[in-house]
Amino acid sequence: MIIPLSSLKIGMNGIIIRLEFEESIKERFIAMGIIPGKKITYVHESPFGDPMVFKIEDNKIMIRKNEAEKIFVDVTEEILSLEESTPGVYKIFLIKGGLFFRKELENLNIVNGSIINVINNHFGKVSLKVNNKTITFGKGRSKKILVKKLNK
Amino acid sequence: MKNKKIILILIGSLSLLMAFLNIKYDSFIFISYITVSLIAFIGLWEDIKNIWYHKSAHIIVGGIVSLLIGAYELLKYLFGWLAVYTSEGNIPEFKIFIYLFSLLMLIILIQEINYLKKTGENK
Amino acid sequence: MTFEIAIIGNPNVGKTSIFNIITGSRQYIANWPGVTVEKKVGSFKYKGHHFKLVDLPGIYTLSAQSDDEKVARDYLINESPDAVVVVADSLNLERSMYLLMQILEMNLPAVLAINSIDEAQSKGKIINPSFISKTLNIPVVLTSAKKLIGIDILLESIHKVAEKKSIPVRNFIYTESINSFIEHFSNKLEEYDFLKSYDKRWLALYYLEFGSKNFHYPETLIEDINSQFDINKLKSEFMNWKFSFISSIIKSSVIEKGRSWAMRDILDHVMTHKVLGLLIYVVALYFVFSLTFNIASPLSDLIDIGFNYLGNFFNGKIPIPWLNSLIVDGIIGGVGGVLIFIPQLFVLFFFMGFLEESGYLPRAAFLVDKLVRKFGLSGRSFMSIILGFGCSVPAIMSTKTIANKKERMALILSIPFASCSARLPVYIILISAFFDKNAATILLFVYISSILLVLLSAKILQIFFIKGEEVPFTIELPRFRMPTFRNLALYSWNRGKHFLEKAGGIILIATIFIWLLSYFPNNNDISHSYAAYIGKFFEPITLHLGWNWQTNISLIFGAVAKEVVASSYMTILNVGQEGITYALQDILTQRSALALIFFVLAYIPCFATLSVIRQETNSWKWLFFELFYTLTIAYLIANFVYLIGGIFL
Numbered sequence: 001m002i003i004p005l006s007s008l009k010i011g012m013n014g015i016i017i018r019l020e021f022e023e024s025i026k027e028r029f030i031a032m033g034i035i036p037g038k039k040i041t042y043v044h045e046s047p048f049g050d051p052m053v054f055k056i057e058d059n060k061i062m063i064r065k066n067e068a069e070k071i072f073v074d075v076t077e078e079i080l081s082l083e084e085s086t087p088g089v090y091k092i093f094l095i096k097g098g099l100f101f102r103k104e105l106e107n108l109n110i111v112n113g114s115i116i117n118v119i120n121n122h123f124g125k126v127s128l129k130v131n132n133k134t135i136t137f138g139k140g141r142s143k144k145i146l147v148k149k150l151n152k
Numbered sequence: 153m154k155n156k157k158i159i160l161i162l163i164g165s166l167s168l169l170m171a172f173l174n175i176k177y178d179s180f181i182f183i184s185y186i187t188v189s190l191i192a193f194i195g196l197w198e199d200i201k202n203i204w205y206h207k208s209a210h211i212i213v214g215g216i217v218s219l220l221i222g223a224y225e226l227l228k229y230l231f232g233w234l235a236v237y238t239s240e241g242n243i244p245e246f247k248i249f250i251y252l253f254s255l256l257m258l259i260i261l262i263q264e265i266n267y268l269k270k271t272g273e274n275k
Numbered sequence: 276m277t278f279e280i281a282i283i284g285n286p287n288v289g290k291t292s293i294f295n296i297i298t299g300s301r302q303y304i305a306n307w308p309g310v311t312v313e314k315k316v317g318s319f320k321y322k323g324h325h326f327k328l329v330d331l332p333g334i335y336t337l338s339a340q341s342d343d344e345k346v347a348r349d350y351l352i353n354e355s356p357d358a359v360v361v362v363a364d365s366l367n368l369e370r371s372m373y374l375l376m377q378i379l380e381m382n383l384p385a386v387l388a389i390n391s392i393d394e395a396q397s398k399g400k401i402i403n404p405s406f407i408s409k410t411l412n413i414p415v416v417l418t419s420a421k422k423l424i425g426i427d428i429l430l431e432s433i434h435k436v437a438e439k440k441s442i443p444v445r446n447f448i449y450t451e452s453i454n455s456f457i458e459h460f461s462n463k464l465e466e467y468d469f470l471k472s473y474d475k476r477w478l479a480l481y482y483l484e485f486g487s488k489n490f491h492y493p494e495t496l497i498e499d500i501n502s503q504f505d506i507n508k509l510k511s512e513f514m515n516w517k518f519s520f521i522s523s524i525i526k527s528s529v530i531e532k533g534r535s536w537a538m539r540d541i542l543d544h545v546m547t548h549k550v551l552g553l554l555i556y557v558v559a560l561y562f563v564f565s566l567t568f569n570i571a572s573p574l575s576d577l578i579d580i581g582f583n584y585l586g587n588f589f590n591g592k593i594p595i596p597w598l599n600s601l602i603v604d605g606i607i608g609g610v611g612g613v614l615i616f617i618p619q620l621f622v623l624f625f626f627m628g629f630l631e632e633s634g635y636l637p638r639a640a641f642l643v644d645k646l647v648r649k650f651g652l653s654g655r656s657f658m659s660i661i662l663g664f665g666c667s668v669p670a671i672m673s674t675k676t677i678a679n680k681k682e683r684m685a686l687i688l689s690i691p692f693a694s695c696s697a698r699l700p701v702y703i704i705l706i707s708a709f710f711d712k713n714a715a716t717i718l719l720f721v722y723i724s725s726i727l728l729v730l731l732s733a734k735i736l737q738i739f740f741i742k743g744e745e746v747p748f749t750i751e752l753p754r755f756r757m758p759t760f761r762n763l764a765l766y767s768w769n770r771g772k773h774f775l776e777k778a779g780g781i782i783l784i785a786t787i788f789i790w791l792l793s794y795f796p797n798n799n800d801i802s803h804s805y806a807a808y809i810g811k812f813f814e815p816i817t818l819h820l821g822w823n824w825q826t827n828i829s830l831i832f833g834a835v836a837k838e839v840v841a842s843s844y845m846t847i848l849n850v851g852q853e854g855i856t857y858a859l860q861d862i863l864t865q866r867s868a869l870a871l872i873f874f875v876l877a878y879i880p881c882f883a884t885l886s887v888i889r890q891e892t893n894s895w896k897w898l899f900f901e902l903f904y905t906l907t908i909a910y911l912i913a914n915f916v917y918l919i920g921g922i923f924l
């Protein structure tokens with residue numbers, strides 16, 4: 001699947017496919033090492049989620065979100081936050097919150113790797129089904145849960 | 153080390169305690185202990201699954217900052233004596249617990265680095 | 276005859292380090308991209324020949340964006356060196372090859388130096404230079420500027436290439452359509468006499484890569500070419516050819532084995548953490564200020580005792596009273612009054628050296644980029660602000676790498692608000708006298724305020740005075756490196772030497788001047804001296820802040836160099852560091868001292884800074900603006916702080 005670099009989650013990687021800039025800017029990014037065909041990993045997030053630091057081989061480059069939106073990568077698996085999900089079946093990839101949040105989810109039978117079924121997503125307020133129970137998360141919480149789409 | 157969770161909790165709460173013991177003594181030391189405990193607790197709290205050395209990293213950096221505190225305290229003590237002679241300063245206090253804490257962290261640091269060298273060989 | 280050799284390469288790969296080793300000079304080295312911003316020339320002898328070595332700013336590509344990159348590009352296009360040393364980073368070889376290819380296309384006589392080989396080795400990466408050498412038909416040398424590996428072989432290769440007059444033919448096997456493009460283009464070029472001296476194939480490829488922006492191709496030629504070829508399609512074909520060519524070379528000459536992580540990744544994970552990163556930076560800064568008061572102060576008392584002894588030794592030995600006073604009160608009191616701060620300054624320089632050499636600086640840029648964008652700046656500007664804590668002059672020079680014109684102008688005019696090391700002595704005497712309890716905390720507060728001041732000033736300037744457009748900003752984060760003690764010592768010594776030179780030069784002159792003004796016309800009756808008259812003249816606008824004539828005259832002379840504020844206090848109050856505390860407490864209150872600290876923070880940049888502002892903005896107008904601007908802001912802030920101070924103190 002091809003997505004912009006800015007949609008990567010921390011720790012994820014992809015293969016650079018194309019850069020959609022005007023020629024001179026594009027050439028500069030390429031000279032800095034953003035070369036199509038290379039593997040790129042999102043390694044550091046900043047306090048506001050922008051800019052982002054990516055790693056290509058042994059080289060770390062800071063890119064602002066504006067520019068990252070115009071660089072496209074191919075990812076084998078797309079990981080998104082629950083907040084961005086559309087109805088469908090997902091697997092829990094990572095829970096970003098603290099210990100208490102994780103404990104709480106554990107009690108609901110939601111741990112890394114469990115399968116959930118998103119029923120609807122109303123501007124970030126997500127209802128989902130786990131083990132035949134229906135749960136609803138607010139925007140703040142669904143942001144902290146990363147999921148992987150399962151193909152059905 | 154295997155039980156990183158326990159180590160992190162230990163570092164976090166111990167440094168928090170040290171922070172409050174030294175709140176009146178030196179504000180730099182106070183802030184540094186708070187930082188160490190934050191480093192430890194954040195290492196515990198946030199679990200970035202994709203990075204295998206996440207917890208170790210927090211232990212190591214927490215250790216380095218603790219060593220810095222120890223070095224600072226030692227220098228402060230030694231130069232405090234110099235000040236006694238040059239400008240009639242007060243006789244410096246010898247804070248045994250600060251040194252003990254740094255020593256403990258040094259041991260943890262060395263253990264952790266050895267562990268990393270062994271297990272991380274092929275990662 | 277002399278051979279001219281140029282060093283070129285990506286930023287931060289170690290060009291200047293190699294330059295320093297070969298020529299034995301001590302140019303500025305640090306672990307962040309964009310340290311060298313000007314052409315630097317040195318010379319060396321090898322096998323009886325004279326060589327001129329030119330160090331250039333780092334570039335990623337020949338299409339230059341900022342002023343420093345243009346220096347390097349223009350050099351390559353307009354000069355014809357006898358050899359070009361292309362320095363590459365062994366851990367980022369593929370990226371460096373991109374620039375190397377552009378240089379080979381220009382048909383320059385190149386030598387490839389693959390540097391930092393020590394770091395590649397410790398990571399288990401093996402590079403086989405002979406394959407690259409055979410494929411590209413150039414000498415390839417593995418070097419390490421840190422461990423001094425391969426320098427002799429590099430010199431040998433340079434010598435060989437420079438002596439050989441002809442450039443070896445490099446027939447890259449381009450695709451069919453690119454070849455026919457080059458063919459056609461070169462044939463067309465025959466029609467234009469003034470392009471005779473350029474390499475024709477290069478002009479063709481350069482047009483393909485960068486269009487006609489940076490080189491004046493004749494219009495008729497461009498029209499013809501554009502009608503015959505689909506340039507965009509050809510261009511991407513050429514790029515693709517290049518990528519696959521480069522990666523095929525890399526694949527056959529680099530073997531990677533062993534682990535894919537290093538300790539620096541582990542440190543980076545926490546140091547670049549979104550919350551902890553900045554916290555650790557503030558703790559480090561706090562560490563330095565605590566050291567300043569707890570460790571450097573006793574040392575400077577020791578130096579002070581020395582100067583006191585010296586003063587007492589001379590006092591009374593000289594029969595002529597005015598000469599006696601000049602030497603004892605003026606020179607020993609004044610210059611000594613600045614020299615006693617050597618320990619504090621070295622602590623600061625050592626720390627700055629650590630920041631620059633470890634690679635932390637660009638990480639700070641990353642962490643605050645979004646925040647400082649609100650002030651019309653970028654993370655890159657933040658790096659220059661932190662450099663300003665050392666000295667404003669190199670900080671202003673470092674703005675050359677900022678491609679955004681508007682941002683750069685605003686920053687040049689605002690950097691003097693970043694609290695440079697010359698102001699430290701003034702803060703120290705005032706803080707020790709009035710805020711002894713929380714000395715380090717107050718100092719930290721002053722420095723953080725100074726960052727805020729720079730940011731606000733940059734914003735204000737961009738709203739009212741400077742206009743321009745945005746340029747995308749990216750920066751490379753260099754690898755974390757443990758600074759070697761040698762590099763740190765060198766760094767501190769370079770900065771410290773500058774301070775000593777100042778103490779023996781401009782500060783000495785200013786001190787003598789102040790002494791003259793305070794001794795005459797009434798032979799040592801200071802309160803009826805010229806100094807007092809001048810200081811009193813300004814009292815109407817300063818008395819409400821609690822500053823009397825002694826403060827005023829010190830401030831006036833401080834415009835030359837900020838340390839002079841401290842030294843003139845010592846001359847005028849006629850005391851050493853021991854007594855200055857009580858003397859200051861007599862003439863200032865806590866509130867007015869705090870106002871004074873902030874005034875000194877903001878007012879008129881020193882002469883050296885003004886002249887670099889003039890040079891970088893290229894206008895007298897901005898220089899006079901800066902004088903007026905900083906003075907106004909400083910006065911406003913002093914009043915503001917005095918007002919606020921009234922509430923808390």
Ligand SMILES: Nc1nc2c(ncn2[C@@H]2O[C@H](COP(=O)(O)OP(=O)(O)OP(=O)(O)O)[C@@H](O)[C@H]2O)c(=O)[nH]1
Pocket residue numbers: 285286287288289290291292293303304305306307308309310311312332333334390391392393394418419420421422632756762
């Ligand atoms: N380990 C190691 N470090 C090196 C080597 N060469 C240079 N460095 C370090 O790399 C950093 C950059 O070195 P510089 O010589 O300033 O690099 P430069 O290419 O001149 O950089 P710019 O002027 O910014 O383009 C410094 O911190 C050096 O200490 C090397 O061979 N090995």
Ligand SMILES: [Mg+2]
Pocket residue numbers: 290291292303310311331332333
């Ligand atoms: Mg350089």
